[in-house]
Amino acid sequence: MTGRVGVLAGGAxxxxxxxxxxxxxxxxxxxxxxxxxFLGCLTLMGVAKLLGAVGLQRPEPPDD
Amino acid sequence: MTEWAHPAGPFLVGATLVAxxxxxxxxxxxxxxxxxxxxxAAALPGAGEATGVAMGQAVSVRVDALGRVFALxxxxxxxxxxxxxxATPRPRLHAAAFVATGAAIGIALxxxxxxxxxxxxxxxxxxxxxxxxxxxxxxxxAALGYLLVHLTGGxxxxxxxxxxxxxxxxxxxxxxxxxxxxxxxxxxxxxxxAMPPLHAWLTDAYPESSPAGSVFxxxxxxxxxxxxxxxxxxxxxxxxxxxxxxxxxxxxxxVLENNIRRLLGYHIVSQVGYMVAGVxxxxxxxxxxxxxxAFCHILYKGLLFMGAGAVVHATGRGRLTDLGGLGPRxxxxxxxxxxxxxSISGAPxxxxxxxxxxVVAAAEAEHRWGVAALLTLAGVGTFLSVGLKLPALTFGGPxxxxxxxxxxxxxxxxxxxxAGLCLALGIAPGLLYRLLPFPVAWSPYTPDHVVGAxxxxxxxxxxxxxxxxxxxxxxxxxxxADRIYRAVGRWIAQEAGGAAARAxxxxxxxxxxxxxxxxxxxxxxxxxxxxxxxxxxxxxLGLALALLAG
Numbered sequence: 013m014t015g016r017v018g019v020l021a022g023g024a025x026x027x028x029x030x031x032x033x034x035x036x037x038x039x040x041x042x043x044x045x046x047x048x049x050f051l052g053c054l055t056l057m058g059v060a061k062l063l064g065a066v067g068l069q070r071p072e073p074p075d076d
Numbered sequence: 077m078t079e080w081a082h083p084a085g086p087f088l089v090g091a092t093l094v095a096x097x098x099x100x101x102x103x104x105x106x107x108x109x110x111x112x113x114x115x116x117a118a119a120l121p122g123a124g125e126a127t128g129v130a131m132g133q134a135v136s137v138r139v140d141a142l143g144r145v146f147a148l149x150x151x152x153x154x155x156x157x158x159x160x161x162x163a164t165p166r167p168r169l170h171a172a173a174f175v176a177t178g179a180a181i182g183i184a185l186x187x188x189x190x191x192x193x194x195x196x197x198x199x200x201x202x203x204x205x206x207x208x209x210x211x212x213x214x215x216x217x218a219a220l221g222y223l224l225v226h227l228t229g230g231x232x233x234x235x236x237x238x239x240x241x242x243x244x245x246x247x248x249x250x251x252x253x254x255x256x257x258x259x260x261x262x263x264x265x266x267x268x269x270a271m272p273p274l275h276a277w278l279t280d281a282y283p284e285s286s287p288a289g290s291v292f293x294x295x296x297x298x299x300x301x302x303x304x305x306x307x308x309x310x311x312x313x314x315x316x317x318x319x320x321x322x323x324x325x326x327x328x329x330x331v332l333e334n335n336i337r338r339l340l341g342y343h344i345v346s347q348v349g350y351m352v353a354g355v356x357x358x359x360x361x362x363x364x365x366x367x368x369x370a371f372c373h374i375l376y377k378g379l380l381f382m383g384a385g386a387v388v389h390a391t392g393r394g395r396l397t398d399l400g401g402l403g404p405r406x407x408x409x410x411x412x413x414x415x416x417x418x419s420i421s422g423a424p425x426x427x428x429x430x431x432x433x434x435v436v437a438a439a440e441a442e443h444r445w446g447v448a449a450l451l452t453l454a455g456v457g458t459f460l461s462v463g464l465k466l467p468a469l470t471f472g473g474p475x476x477x478x479x480x481x482x483x484x485x486x487x488x489x490x491x492x493x494x495a496g497l498c499l500a501l502g503i504a505p506g507l508l509y510r511l512l513p514f515p516v517a518w519s520p521y522t523p524d525h526v527v528g529a530x531x532x533x534x535x536x537x538x539x540x541x542x543x544x545x546x547x548x549x550x551x552x553x554x555x556x557a558d559r560i561y562r563a564v565g566r567w568i569a570q571e572a573g574g575a576a577a578r579a580x581x582x583x584x585x586x587x588x589x590x591x592x593x594x595x596x597x598x599x600x601x602x603x604x605x606x607x608x609x610x611x612x613x614x615x616x617l618g619l620a621l622a623l624l625a626g
Contacts, residue, residue, distance in 0.1 A: 016541055023534050027534060028531075030527055035523075045531040046534060047535065048456075048535065049534070050538050052456040057539070057543055060331035064554075069332050069550075069552045069554055069555075
């Protein structure tokens with residue numbers, strides 16, 4: 013688990029460095045897409061869990 | 077004049093043949109018929125029309141660039157699906173799949189509304205049989221729900237079309253305003269496109285079919301609706317936000333899902349959202365993006381359903397809580413599934429990267445930054461569920477001691493071919509671009525776009541690893557929007573039933589009183605309850621009189 017996080021974090025740093033070397037930049041600072049994905053992932057999971065918690069997720073019936 | 081033949085023909089004729097032929101002949105037909113149809117679809121001209129008369133109405137078939145790209149992918153996937161199910165010895169499945177394929181092609185090439193409507197309803201009936209093919213009581217229940225929803229959608233379509241014609245509208249399939257009959261027709265298309273809250277038929281039915289049946293189901297109904305929306309309602313701005321809503325709705329509900337094929341079903345809703353948004357944007361780039369995404373989606377979503385179906389076929393299990401550790405035991409299925417998963421997630425070198433980027437680029441070109449950002453967010457959720465959660469809990473995780481059965485050769489071959497097409501279109505987008513309704517000059521392979529796509533994947537993977545424990549499958553069911561209209565439907569049925577019972581009782585009492593002049597005479601005395609048959613007879617008589625008067 014720690015190893016996977018390390019590899020991904022290393023990959024993330026490399027991608028941001030790579031973005032900094034690109035001749036064409038977008039209007040946003042380097043790494044913003046990475047942060048968008050990370051925070052977006054947490055947000056979507058949070059919204060889903062919230063929906064589950066307010067009653068949209070129920071135990072499966074025993075005969076299901 | 078260019079000679080061409082309708083590619084639906086081989087499928088519709090072939091459906092009868094595969095239903096009647098013995099096993100070895102059927103297997104030959106399952107290969108030959110789609111090949112013939114694919115050759116015919118590939119040979120369709122850039123533009124053409126054929127007309128005839130059916131039931132006293134002029135009917136026409138029209139070929140143009142928009143219809144051609146949909147007809148081609150329907151024919152191609154009809155063949156891949158037939159190969160996937162080749163070893164399944166059920167004529168009913170193959171016949172229904174051929175009819176569904178032919179009907180979808182018929183919709184894409186329909187020149188007039190009557191032809192369109194007939195193929196539309198044919199697709200609904202064939203899809204109903206495909207769901208029933210699941211062979212369980214749950215499959216039958218889901219199929220009846222599917223049929224009820226789609227017949228309701230068909231009734232909306234027919235009503236809209238009759239209204240449209242009665243008010244002097246043209247009989248040719250073409251753009252309509254979203255008002256009066258156009259609104260009813262749009263509602264019918266929305267049902268087939270699985271726009272929330274009208275989508276539950278999809279997530280209920282697709283997981284209940286057989287593995288091969290769900291592969292076919294994943295391809296035709298929603299993409300036919302996308303074609304219809306692009307043909308009739310391109311540029312309707314409300315569709316942009318409807319599409320964005322679909323894209324996000326699907327990914328959020330997929331996070332909660334425990335059934336692997338239902339999870340993929342929610343991602344059909346989400347991916348069709350991109351197409352609907354593209355249709356709503358309505359620019360040439362957006363329409364081409366929507367068509368490209370439909371083309372690519374049929375391939376990678378079909379591959380995902382093939383992979384999930386292979387797991388169900390080999391283990392007999394379809395819930396994340398019952399699966400795990402299958403990667404070492406099903407390495408080919410795992411690898412091929414991941415091709416589809418990375419494709420739907422927009423990973424470079426795969427077709428989803430090309431087509432999804434086209435839709436987002438079309439939104440950016442119109443300065444619809446919010447739309448582009450929310451569609452990108454939906455892409456994050458897609459990778460989270462389809463690319464990380466599902467494979468981690470199915471092919472990874474603890475070994476649950478499952479001993480999967482060997483997969484039939486054709487099933488694996490179909491997955492290999494579909495994965496190959498996902499890769500080919502991703503590496504050489506020009507192959508896809510030349511099929512699209514409008515020329516595309518946009519290139520997805522710029523350094524900043526590729527780096528951005530990789531950052532989306534890595535950022536999502538980091539988020540997944542951080543919260544992986546919270547994504548573990550649970551034996552739960554998710555209450556969806558269908559609960560609302562099921563409750564409303566139940567209330568209406570009860571109220572209507574009560575009103576019918578009261579009317580029947582009054583009618584019965586009146587008839588009995590007329591018969592012998594004693595209002596209090598019991599039902600037993602006249603041989604049992606007669607109110608309902610009487611009410612039915614009165615209703616039929618009234619309908620017949622109304623028809624005669626009309």
